[in-house]
Amino acid sequence: MKLLVLAVLAAAFAAQAVGALMPHVPLLLVASAGSLAAEGVLYRWQRGMVSLFAKSHADVTVRHVLRDLLLVVGLLRLGEQHREGVYAPLVAGLLVLYALHWSIQAVSVLVRRTRTLPVVTRNIDASALRLTPAPPVLLRRPGPRLTVFGLPATAGLLATAATDAPLYGVAGLTLSLGAALTGLGALLLRLLPGRRPAGEQEVLDWFDAWLARYRPTVGLYFSGGASSAYQANMWLEPLARLDGRPVIVLRERHMMQRIAATDIPVVCLPKVSTLMRLEHSTLRVLLHPSNSGKTSQVLRIPTIKHAFVNHGESDKLSSCNPYAKAYDEVWVAGPAARERYALADVGVEDKDVVEIGRPQLDAVRPYAGPPAPGAFTTVLYAPTWEGWDGNPGNTSVVEAGENLVRALLADPGVRLLYKPHPLTGSVDPRARAADLRIRELVRAANRERGGPRPDVSAATALTRRAAELDRLTAASFRPAADQAERMLRQPAPEAGRAAAVRRAETAWEEAYWASLPAWEHQVVTDARPPLYACFNRADLLISDVSSVISDFLASGKPYAVANTSALAEDVFRKSFPTVAAATVLEPDASGVPALLAAVRRPERDELAQERAALALRLLGPAEPPSRERFAGAVRDLCAAAGEHRTRRAERLAADLVADPSADLAVPGPRMETGTPPLASGGVERAGRPVD
CATH class of the missing domain: 3.40.50.2000 (Glycogen Phosphorylase B;)
Incomplete structure (x- = not known):
C-alpha cells in the first residue's frame, strides 16, 4: 500500500509536469486530481509515510507548492497561445496567497513562543498567568494549513484551465485569500499586550510566590523518555501518603501528561536556571527513581538532600550502578540490596544505604x-x-x-x-x-x-467503571490544546479526589476481570x-x-x-x-x-x-510496614537537610561577624529576600492534607 501511494504521487506529479509543458489540459486536470486524491489517502490511511516524506524534505508544503507551480506553468503556457494578460493576475494572486501563508507561519511562531512558558504545571491554579485556549491546530501547522487554505485556489485554477474562464480562478483565489487573512488576523490579535499570557519574568515570579505559599518539603525528581514514565508513576502513591507537602519535579515538557493521575502538584522546569530556583525554597529532600543525564544538574543544589529510590531491584548490574554514590543516601528494599552494593564495591558506603522495603507492594x-x-x-x-x-x-x-x-x-x-x-x-x-x-x-x-x-451486563459494568475512572483521572482536553491550555484546565484537585480515585481503580479492576472469559488467555x-x-x-x-x-x-x-x-x-x-x-x-x-x-x-x-x-x-521484614519505614526515612533525611541548612546559616553569620566586608556568596547558601524561614528538623506537617 505504501509503495502504491508513493507510485501514484510520483506518477501524478510527472503527468502534471507533462500536461503543463505541452500544454495538455485533460492530462493536467487528471494528474492534479490524482495528486490531491493521493494526498487524502496518505493522511487518512498512511500517516507513517507523512513523517517519511518530511524527513526526505518533501513534506506537504513542498508538494503543494510543486502542484501549484505546475498549474501556474500550465496557465502561462496556455497564455502564450492567447490571453496571457488575463492569466497573469491569477498567478499574482497565487503569489500573494503564498506570502500570506508565510506571514501566518511567522506570526504563529511568535504566538507559540509567547505560550511556551518557562514553568509548566499540573494540579496548581495558574489562572493568574492569563492563559487562554490555544489557537486552532490549522493555524499552527504549516502543511495542513496550506493544503486547506490553498484548496479553493487550486480548484479554481484547475477549473480555469479546463474551461478557459478566469472567473473560476478569481473565485477560488478570493476564498483562499479570505481564509488566509482571517487566520492571520486571529493570530495577530493574540499578540496584543492584553491577550498575551504572562511573560517569562512574570511566570518566574509567580512560581517563586507559589513555592513560598505551598512550602514543599519532599519531592520526586524525574527526567526521561516517554516510555520510562512508569518508573516515576510507581512512586506516586507512596509519595502521596507522606505527611508534609510533596511535589513532583520534571524536566521534559512531554512528560507532563505521562505522569499518572495524582493530586500532588507537578512542576516541569526545563531550564537549569529555573531548576536552581528550588534552592531558595523549603524543599529539603528529592527522591530519584532513576538516573539520567539531567540528574547531575539538580544534585548541584546544596540545600537539598537526595535519595536514590530506584524503580525496582534485581541482580542486574543496573541495581548497583556506580552513579548511586552521587546521592546522599541510597534507599533499598532489604538486606540483599545492601549486600549487593557492598559486593559491587562501586563507592556506595554502607552507612548511606537505608532499608525501607517496597511501599508499593501493599497492593499485592x-x-x-x-x-x-x-x-x-x-x-x-x-x-x-x-x-x-x-x-x-x-x-x-x-x-x-x-x-x-x-x-x-x-x-x-x-x-x-x-x-x-x-x-x-x-x-x-x-x-x-x-x-x-x-x-x-x-x-x-x-x-x-x-x-x-460473560453476558452483556459485565461489559456494561466495565464501561461504566471506566467512564467513572476516566472522569476522575483523565483530564479532558481539546485535540488542539497546548501546554498552556492544559495548565489552565488542570487546577488544584478537589479535596477527597485521591480516595475517590483509589475506589474507582479497585472497582474498575474487578469489573475488568469479570468482563473477561475465565478460559481466555490475555x-x-x-x-x-x-x-x-x-x-x-x-x-x-x-x-x-x-x-x-x-x-x-x-x-x-x-x-x-x-x-x-x-x-x-x-x-x-x-x-x-x-x-x-x-x-x-x-x-x-x-x-x-x-x-x-x-x-x-x-x-x-x-x-x-x-x-x-x-x-x-x-x-525486608513485614513489621514495621514498608510505608512506615519509607515515611521514617523521609523524616530523617528532611531532618538532616534542616540541620545542614542551620549549620550553613550559622557559619555564614559567624563569618560575616568576623569579617563584614567578606564576600560569602559562594560558600554560603544563596538567599533571596522573602525566602521562608526553615525549621531545624523534621517534616513540616501543616498545610496540604493527603487522602
Whole structure:
C-alpha cells in the first residue's frame, strides 16, 4: 500500500509536469486530481509515510507548492497561445496567497513562543498567568494549513484551465485569500499586550510566590523518555501518603501528561536556571527513581538532600550502578540490596544505604492457596526487555519465550496472562519479532479453545467503571490544546479526589476481570490493569532476572525464572541470588509440566520456605510496614537537610561577624529576600492534607 501511494504521487506529479509543458489540459486536470486524491489517502490511511516524506524534505508544503507551480506553468503556457494578460493576475494572486501563508507561519511562531512558558504545571491554579485556549491546530501547522487554505485556489485554477474562464480562478483565489487573512488576523490579535499570557519574568515570579505559599518539603525528581514514565508513576502513591507537602519535579515538557493521575502538584522546569530556583525554597529532600543525564544538574543544589529510590531491584548490574554514590543516601528494599552494593564495591558506603522495603507492594495480596479443583491455573508470563548490552540472559523472549508459551498453552488447565515489558523490542528487532509471534500464539490458542463469554451486563459494568475512572483521572482536553491550555484546565484537585480515585481503580479492576472469559488467555499491554493487579490474579509467575520477581515474592506464590544465560543451573543460582527460591526453566521449557504440577499440588512445592526466607532478604521484614519505614526515612533525611541548612546559616553569620566586608556568596547558601524561614528538623506537617 505504501509503495502504491508513493507510485501514484510520483506518477501524478510527472503527468502534471507533462500536461503543463505541452500544454495538455485533460492530462493536467487528471494528474492534479490524482495528486490531491493521493494526498487524502496518505493522511487518512498512511500517516507513517507523512513523517517519511518530511524527513526526505518533501513534506506537504513542498508538494503543494510543486502542484501549484505546475498549474501556474500550465496557465502561462496556455497564455502564450492567447490571453496571457488575463492569466497573469491569477498567478499574482497565487503569489500573494503564498506570502500570506508565510506571514501566518511567522506570526504563529511568535504566538507559540509567547505560550511556551518557562514553568509548566499540573494540579496548581495558574489562572493568574492569563492563559487562554490555544489557537486552532490549522493555524499552527504549516502543511495542513496550506493544503486547506490553498484548496479553493487550486480548484479554481484547475477549473480555469479546463474551461478557459478566469472567473473560476478569481473565485477560488478570493476564498483562499479570505481564509488566509482571517487566520492571520486571529493570530495577530493574540499578540496584543492584553491577550498575551504572562511573560517569562512574570511566570518566574509567580512560581517563586507559589513555592513560598505551598512550602514543599519532599519531592520526586524525574527526567526521561516517554516510555520510562512508569518508573516515576510507581512512586506516586507512596509519595502521596507522606505527611508534609510533596511535589513532583520534571524536566521534559512531554512528560507532563505521562505522569499518572495524582493530586500532588507537578512542576516541569526545563531550564537549569529555573531548576536552581528550588534552592531558595523549603524543599529539603528529592527522591530519584532513576538516573539520567539531567540528574547531575539538580544534585548541584546544596540545600537539598537526595535519595536514590530506584524503580525496582534485581541482580542486574543496573541495581548497583556506580552513579548511586552521587546521592546522599541510597534507599533499598532489604538486606540483599545492601549486600549487593557492598559486593559491587562501586563507592556506595554502607552507612548511606537505608532499608525501607517496597511501599508499593501493599497492593499485592498474599498467597491464598492453590487453584481450586476444576479452576484454571493462571500463569503470568512477564519477561523483561533486552537491555542495552546485548546480553542474551537479559530477556527470555528471544530464545525461550515461544517455547514457554507453547508449553503453557498446551496444558488445557492453564490460563495465560502475557505481559511483556513496555520497552520490549526497542533495542533488538529480534525481541520485537518474538513478541509479535507470542501474541499470535495466544490469539490462535483462544480461537482454538473457545468457550462461553460473560453476558452483556459485565461489559456494561466495565464501561461504566471506566467512564467513572476516566472522569476522575483523565483530564479532558481539546485535540488542539497546548501546554498552556492544559495548565489552565488542570487546577488544584478537589479535596477527597485521591480516595475517590483509589475506589474507582479497585472497582474498575474487578469489573475488568469479570468482563473477561475465565478460559481466555490475555495479552496485557495497556497501563491498566497494572502489573500488581496481574500478580493478584496469577497462581504462578514466569519471568527473567528482574525486579518483577523481587516484587512477586511479596505474594508468597511460586515463581520460575527462565535461564537463557548459557550458565549451568547451579552457577545461575549462585550468580543471581533472586533465583534462589525459583524453579529454573531451560530455554526448551521442558520443566513446565512439573512446575504446573507443583503449583496445583502444594505438597510438591519444595520451595515455599525458601521463598519466605528470600522475601525477607529482598524486601525486608513485614513489621514495621514498608510505608512506615519509607515515611521514617523521609523524616530523617528532611531532618538532616534542616540541620545542614542551620549549620550553613550559622557559619555564614559567624563569618560575616568576623569579617563584614567578606564576600560569602559562594560558600554560603544563596538567599533571596522573602525566602521562608526553615525549621531545624523534621517534616513540616501543616498545610496540604493527603487522602
